[in-house]
Amino acid sequence: MNSLSPEVALSRISPELRPLLCSVVRNGRVGLDSSSCLRITDLKSGCTSLMPGPCCDRFKLHIPYAGETLKWDIIFNAKDPELPPDFIFGEDADFLPEPSELPHLVSWDAGKPECLLQLVKELLQQYHQYQCQRLRDSSRLLFEYGSLLEDPNYGRSMEIYAGRKNSWTGEFSARFLLRLPVDFSNIPVYLLKDTALDPGEDVALLSVSFEDAEATQVFPKLYLSPSIEHALGGSSALHIPAFPSGGCLIDYVPQVCQLLTNKVQYVIQGYHKRREYIAAFLSHFGMGVVEYDAVGFTKLTLLLMWKDFCFLVHVDLPLYFPRDQPTLTFQSIYHFTSSGQLYSQVQKSYPYSPRWDGNEMAKRPHLIAGEQSLS
Amino acid sequence: SCEVLACAKDCGLGAYVSIMAASISGYTFSSVCYHSANSNSDHEGFLLGEVRQEETLSISDSHIGSSELLNVIEVHNHEPCAQLFSFYDYAGNVNEENLNRILKDRRKNVIGWYRFRRNTQQQMSFREQVIHKQLTHILGIPDLVFLLFSFISTANSSTHALEYVLFRPNRNYNQRISLSIPNLGNTSQQEYKVSSVPNTSKNYTSVIKEHGTEFFDKDGVMKDIRAIFQVYSALQERVQAVCCEVDQSERVREKIQEEVNKLKEEIALRKRNSAEEERRLQEAAAVTLPDNSALPDSSPSSLTRVVLSGPSVEPSLERPVNSSSPPVYSTTLPPDSPSAILLPRPQAVGSPGHPSPSLGLGNGDGSSSDSLNRQAIGQEDPEDGDDDDEDSSEYENLVSEQSQAPSLTETVTLGRPATLWPDGDAHSPPGS
Numbered sequence: 132m133n134s135l136s137p138e139v140a141l142s143r144i145s146p147e148l149r150p151l152l153c154s155v156v157r158n159g160r161v162g163l164d165s166s167s168c169l170r171i172t173d174l175k176s177g178c179t180s181l182m183p184g185p186c187c188d189r190f191k192l193h194i195p196y197a198g199e200t201l202k203w204d205i206i207f208n209a210k211d212p213e214l215p216p217d218f219i220f221g222e223d224a225d226f227l228p229e230p231s232e233l234p235h236l237v238s239w240d241a242g243k244p245e246c247l248l249q250l251v252k253e254l255l256q257q258y259h260q261y262q263c264q265r266l267r268d269s270s271r272l273l274f275e276y277g278s279l280l281e282d283p284n285y286g287r288s289m290e291i292y293a294g295r296k297n298s299w300t301g302e303f304s305a306r307f308l309l310r311l312p313v314d315f316s317n318i319p320v321y322l323l324k325d326t327a328l329d330p331g332e333d334v335a336l337l338s339v340s341f342e343d344a345e346a347t348q349v350f351p352k353l354y355l356s357p358s359i360e361h362a363l364g365g366s367s368a369l370h371i372p373a374f375p376s377g378g379c380l381i382d383y384v385p386q387v388c389q390l391l392t393n394k395v396q397y398v399i400q401g402y403h404k405r406r407e408y409i410a411a412f413l414s415h416f417g418m419g420v421v422e423y424d425a426v427g428f429t430k431l432t433l434l435l436m437w438k439d440f441c442f443l444v445h446v447d448l449p450l451y452f453p454r455d456q457p458t459l460t461f462q463s464i465y466h467f468t469s470s471g472q473l474y475s476q477v478q479k480s481y482p483y484s485p486r487w488d489g490n491e492m493a494k495r496p497h498l499i500a501g502e503q504s505l506s
Numbered sequence: 507s508c509e510v511l512a513c514a515k516d517c518g519l520g521a522y523v524s525i526m527a528a529s530i531s532g533y534t535f536s537s538v539c540y541h542s543a544n545s546n547s548d549h550e551g552f553l554l555g556e557v558r559q560e561e562t563l564s565i566s567d568s569h570i571g572s573s574e575l576l577n578v579i580e581v582h583n584h585e586p587c588a589q590l591f592s593f594y595d596y597a598g599n600v601n602e603e604n605l606n607r608i609l610k611d612r613r614k615n616v617i618g619w620y621r622f623r624r625n626t627q628q629q630m631s632f633r634e635q636v637i638h639k640q641l642t643h644i645l646g647i648p649d650l651v652f653l654l655f656s657f658i659s660t661a662n663s664s665t666h667a668l669e670y671v672l673f674r675p676n677r678n679y680n681q682r683i684s685l686s687i688p689n690l691g692n693t694s695q696q697e698y699k700v701s702s703v704p705n706t707s708k709n710y711t712s713v714i715k716e717h718g719t720e721f722f723d724k725d726g727v728m729k730d731i732r733a734i735f736q737v738y739s740a741l742q743e744r745v746q747a748v749c750c751e752v753d754q755s756e757r758v759r760e761k762i763q764e765e766v767n768k769l770k771e772e773i774a775l776r777k778r779n780s781a782e783e784e785r786r787l788q789e790a791a792a793v794t795l796p797d798n799s800a801l802p803d804s805s806p807s808s809l810t811r812v813v814l815s816g817p818s819v820e821p822s823l824e825r826p827v828n829s830s831s832p833p834v835y836s837t838t839l840p841p842d843s844p845s846a847i848l849l850p851r852p853q854a855v856g857s858p859g860h861p862s863p864s865l866g867l868g869n870g871d872g873s874s875s876d877s878l879n880r881q882a883i884g885q886e887d888p889e890d891g892d893d894d895d896e897d898s899s900e901y902e903n904l905v906s907e908q909s910q911a912p913s914l915t916e917t918v919t920l921g922r923p924a925t926l927w928p929d930g931d932a933h934s935p936p937g938s
Contacts, residue, residue: 175625178546180663189626206626208590210547215596218632227635230597237597 140171143187147212150244155192159246161252161338163290163310164195165254169251178209188212196255197262197308198338203254205247208479214240216247218254228257265293269303271346276307278381284312304342309383311382313391317428319402333359337371337387339380350372352468353387363394364450397451405429405448408457412446434464439445441465443473456483528651528672529686530581531705539668541586542622542655549622551586552608553653554615555579578619579651579683582706585609598636602644618651626656628671638675649674651683657692 135143137156144152154170159169172195177187188209194201204219211400215236220226230236235250248444266273272293280286294303315333334356342348353369358365371387405428412431413420421432431446443462449455462475542549560576585608587593593604606613617639621634630638630652642650652673659666674684705711723729 177548177624177626179543180659180666182546204627204631206623207546208547211590214591217634219627219629220632226630230636232601233597239596258690382742 134172135174136185136314137171140174140190143174143185144190145186145188145207145209145212147241147310148188148207149211151247152242153226154245154344155251159248159251160421161194161248161255162196163288163308163334164198169194170234176209177206182209185227192251194255196253196258197290198306198340199292201258203251213241215241215250218257223261226258226261228254230259230307259290260292262291266305267295269305271324275341275346275380278379279307279309279384282381285309288312304340306341307339309337309339311384311388311391313388313395315359315362315395317399318359318395319399335359335391337384339374339383345419346379347376349376351383351387353391365368397454401450401452401454402428404453408448408452413489445475514748526577526579526674526683527686528579528683529688530579532687534581534583535687535690536622538584538586538622539655541584541738543657543668545622548590549586549625551620552592552612552616553581553618553620553651554583554585555581555617556613557617558613577649581617582615582704583612584620585612589679592638594633598633598640600637600640600644605644616645617647618653620653620655621655622656625659628654628656628687630654630673630675635675642676649676653685706896728831776836855879 141149141152142154159494163167171500172193173189173191174187175189176182176184176186177188186208186209190205192203192205194203201223204221206217206219208214233250233253235253239250240246263276264275266276276289276291279289283308290307290308292308309315313335315335318333336354338352338354340350340352342350351371351374353371355363355369360369371390374383409423409428409431411424412433416433416435419433419435421434423431429437430450431445431448433446435442435444441464443464445460445462447458447460449457456479459478459481460475461478462473464473466474538551541551557579560578562574562576563571564574565571587608593608594600609616619638634652634654638650638652642648652675654668655672657666658669670685671680672683674683675681683712721728723728723732763894
């Protein structure tokens with residue numbers, strides 16, 4: 132599918148319709164999965180071929196929804212740009228929203244650039260209603276939906292896609308996409324800043340696919356926005372427990388939520404703990420500190436002296452500190468290895484307990500350092 | 507048509523008019539295309555026409571009749587809308603006032619509406635579905651149809667395709683109907699078909715009224731047709747008359763045939779008797795004069811020959827209807843007029859060669875086979891059109907024969923007038 136970059140799409144569209152499309156293409160995030168934005172393809176014109184370009188006024192809009200991509204045709208008329216567009220809802224031939232439920236259609240104002248985007252959002256809401264109606268074919272899934280709806284945590288941010296019934300086997304499938312109400316606000320900013328992509332909103336989505344109406348084949352999947360994923364330590368953070376057979380969403384989802392929350396807590400805690408650790412070291416060693424990571428508190432380098440023997444100690448603090456032990460690297464300032472590097476020795480196993488506070492941890496390495504320098 | 511449809515449903519006549527056919531005349535179709543192609547945006551309008559029901563009763567050997575109801579939609583005309591949203595608002599609500607303003611008094615002729623949009627899918631859009639539902643309700647047409655034109659152009663504008671689909675969205679299934687346009691297609695192999703869609707143009711009607719009397723009579727039937735019908739009736743009458751004549755002449759001929767047969771039998775009998783007598787006389791004479799047997803006498807030998815040939819011929823009274831041996835007319839001709847036999851007989855293409863007249867002379871005893879042959883062929887005439895040449899040639903000969911010997915042939919030629927002469931008239935022979 133020839134997906135057009137926003138700029139190309141905008142250049143080909145009729146000038147009067149450009150502002151409307153601009154807001155869709157630039158800011159268009161609808162639905163829960165706001166990381167993937169709306170795409171435009173198949174720009175065509177409704178004018179005669181004699182009309183000089185650019186005069187495209189109809190296109191296909193790709194909308195991510197509940198793990199699927201909806202492809203809706205939007206039809207304008209370049210000759211009458213003030214008129215509202217028409218829609219063809221792809222394969223969902225049964226979907227017919229009630230116009231009165233679409234305020235931005237009833238009072239369409241082509242002068243407002245975000246009118247189209249708002250209309251699409253309203254249509255999506257109607258589409259969601261339509262899909263929920265389709266769940267009625269399966270009482271089991273309807274129950275799942277109903278139970279989630281009642282829970283205020285999940286009820287309001289849910290997208291459901293009730294798949295087409297397989298006419299041969301009579302199979303019915305559905306996908307639930309839920310936004311997990313996990314608070315990411317306390318995650319240290321430095322963790323979130325490192326991503327190359329536009330982070331957007333920090334969101335965790337849980338997608339649960341039911342491949343059959345009796346919920347015997349259930350496939351859950353966790354989606355995190357890239358910054359969160361990075362903050363929580365990469366793709367290993369995405370491991371969630373399997374859906375228990377015979378279980379239901381109302382039990383499973385909070386479980387996953389809790390897991391994620393715990394992880395976030397760890398990370399936040401880790402940050403604070405590290406901070407505490409380094410603060411303690413600073414206070415203990417004072418002038419001996421060479422440098423330290425003042426943003427993430429992940430590293431610390433000390434210059435220590437033991438009986439006229441000076442050496443460096445590098446402390447690497449892991450992400451899940453204090454659960455994970457910091458790594459100490461002793462480096463000599465006098466001696467070189469055969470490869471020209473300063474001689475160093477890594478010390479990972481030393482008496483350590485995560486339950487020590489910062490001060491305690493600062494004291495201990497003193498002794499260790501002494502031992503090491505002798506060796 | 508709503509009542510008819512309801513009635514059909516109640517009667518349980520087959521499925522509830524499930525089959526539908528639609529046709530649009532070529533000029534209406536091209537007119538819609540013209541309006542649409544010339545608009546610089548989407549275009550819409552109404553379809554005017556009529557819906558009628560056709561019931562086809564099919565009777566086959568396997569079951570006693572089954573009747574099928576066919577709903578036929580005919581598009582006579584169209585009413586284009588000058589602009590979009592002319593009878594509905596942004597929400598798709600149809601305004602009945604505006605609708606009436608557009609349709610005026612043609613509202614009762616509405617059978618559907620159409621829309622034209624370029625480069626879009628052949629599927630009803632959101633607004634079209636909303637409007638369609640309302641139009642169905644407002645106009646009170648349960649089976650309102652929707653004609654969708656889509657115009658697809660290639661990127662370099664080298665090829666444009668006009669696609670059209672007729673929908674009946676008020677059904678749950680079979681929503682697409684095929685639209686037939688008479689004479690749109692390859693007519694080089696077929697004839698130009700006349701469309702059943704009438705021309706509702708006022709101009710056409712007035713011209714026809716003005717000049718129609720030259721072609722149509724007071725009943726509205728074309729004059730030529732009436733004239734041709736009269737010719738046909740006249741021909742039919744003649745054929746009937748000729749049939750009667752044939753019937754009569756056949757009966758006469760049969761009687762004559764019987765007489766002839768009787769006479770032949772008598773002749774044969776007499777011959778046998780005379781031959782017997784002769785033999786007895788000869789035997790008696792042979793006993794007295796044995797040295798006369800070497801005399802070559804032609805008459806006894808000819809008699810013998812005749813005698814020998816007689817019995818062989820007699821049993822063959824059967825009529826070889828399709829015999830390949832050509833008829834010989836010598837039996838009806840007196841032996842003293844050989845010139846008649848020698849008349850040139852034109853050979854028809856493919857006709858078997860005719861025997862020399864001498865053979866006919868040899869059979870001068872009046873053997874029946876030849877006359878029978880001739881009779882048979884003469885009888886076949888009315889049916890056998892292909893043998894025209896051969897038959898006509900025979901008749902020419904017959905004419906010449908009759909002119910030569912009317913007296914002898916009189917009884918036989920009574921049968922002749924029944925045959926049709928080449929010029930189409932049933933002549934009676936000059937003799938009678």
